Amino acid sequence: MVTIRLTNSKTRRKEEFRPIDPSDVRMYVCGPTVYDRAHLGNARPVVVFDTLYRLLRHVYGPDHVTYVRNFTDVDDKINAEALRRQKAGASGTLEELIHQRTEETIAWYDADMDALGALRPNHEPRATEFIGQMIAMTEGLIASGHAYAVEGHVLFRVRSYKDYGNLSGRSVDDMIAGARVEVAPFKEDPMDFVLWKPSSGEEPGWESPWGKGRPGWHIECSAMAHELLGESFDIHGGGLDLQFPHHENEIAQSACAHPHGDFAHYWLHNEMLQVEGKKMSKSLGNFFTVRDLLDQGIPGEVIRFVFLMTHYRSPMDWTAEKARQAQATLRKFYLLASEALDNVGPYIGVTNALADDLNTAQAVYELHQLANAGDTPNLRASLRLLGFMDNGVPEWARSPVVDLTGQTERLIELRNAAMASKDFSAVDALKSALIAAGVEVRMSKAGVELVPGPDFDPAKLEALQ
């Protein structure tokens, strides 16, 4: 069996992956807060962990991996959007408008991630479906002295968990020294974070022992991971920006609530996506969504391939040039793979590259080797392992089916005449018109061949008739 090695943020080392139960490998990844379209940065972890999911399915069997990715549908930004709609005259209660907004966003998200070739996780839980578990977990933490209720809030007592800060490599004292956060007066300690907070009049809320309120962000993931994967599971993933405080807090809550479990064994963090060397953000104006790119005609597979070109633990710059290059490369691979026999498994070089801490850049190198060697069956199977061709070769990568025999005959005729007369102007005129229509013109001693290219435009060809 292939040995998978992963860089574990918990130990800061590349370690051999040993699942708790090879017949049920369990992975949790932090999903989006569903207040708007997913931006391109949101897509990176989706592709990274989809690749890992596919590798795990390949190694342990498709039925022996459980992948959970949540939707955070309790959030101020969601409430704000629902409120805006209500004020703009939308009908329905605020709760209904919130639900409408989150379901709409979830549908967008699923559609956009489908376009990237990401498999749906086995579970996509919504936070609002697990409020009961969150309340129960919070009660347990209070009972065991790890949390306290005050003024409608419940706060986690950070000093009660001695390992707090281990994941992110920070000490509580250092953090307080550098803190720039305003500290709520009711906190016992500035580092304490909220497990439950009260909801004011128009905000959505649930009844709880501490009054009407809603869960804190961190407890959501802890509760859902516990409910769906148990006290101990294998892999917890997410973007590097979530390492602190989100993941640190998740560990603290879960470790204290379930002292017999050890939560996630391997923590994986993907580096950030950048645009022009800077993190994507609305304030910098370098913000765009996956849908924006798809609408511009950049296929989802191309976006996926661009992500795969860079190792997941390196920052990655999105550029138009990369997309162009990725599309050309993918087209070449697809062309070779489309005619290949489907009778082998993925190339061991590709599997090994992925098994080595998800070295997708190395895997791409291996694909080039296969293409150069003409090993199309392995190329095909390897592309599939990497999440391409789930639905065959996409339309954009296929040569359009058009009958060009008329044009071909005409060109041959003109060329033969020109060969005799040495006047090539008529041939060249037809040739440039064909090229302008996106047709590749291949002339040799043997004859003339016309192949519709990527930019083939039937309308321009029509004009030639």
Next chain:
RNA sequence: GGCGGGUUGGCGGAGAGGUUACGCAGCGGAUUGCAAAUCCGUGAAGACCGGUUCGAUUCCGGUACCCGCCUCCA
């Protein structure tokens, strides 16, 4: 201020203490009426300064610059 990551040829981007990464672009050639496509070949690198070593781009230390987290951002 605290913590973490990075700096590889024109661009993208890996591995490895000594052996061509690779892709794109470029250049040369074959081919072509000219092109395109294809094929063959090819130059070019590892921020800076020290150290360890027979040998470092790869290990160690320092400097510079870049990026991120410390704000319910993937």
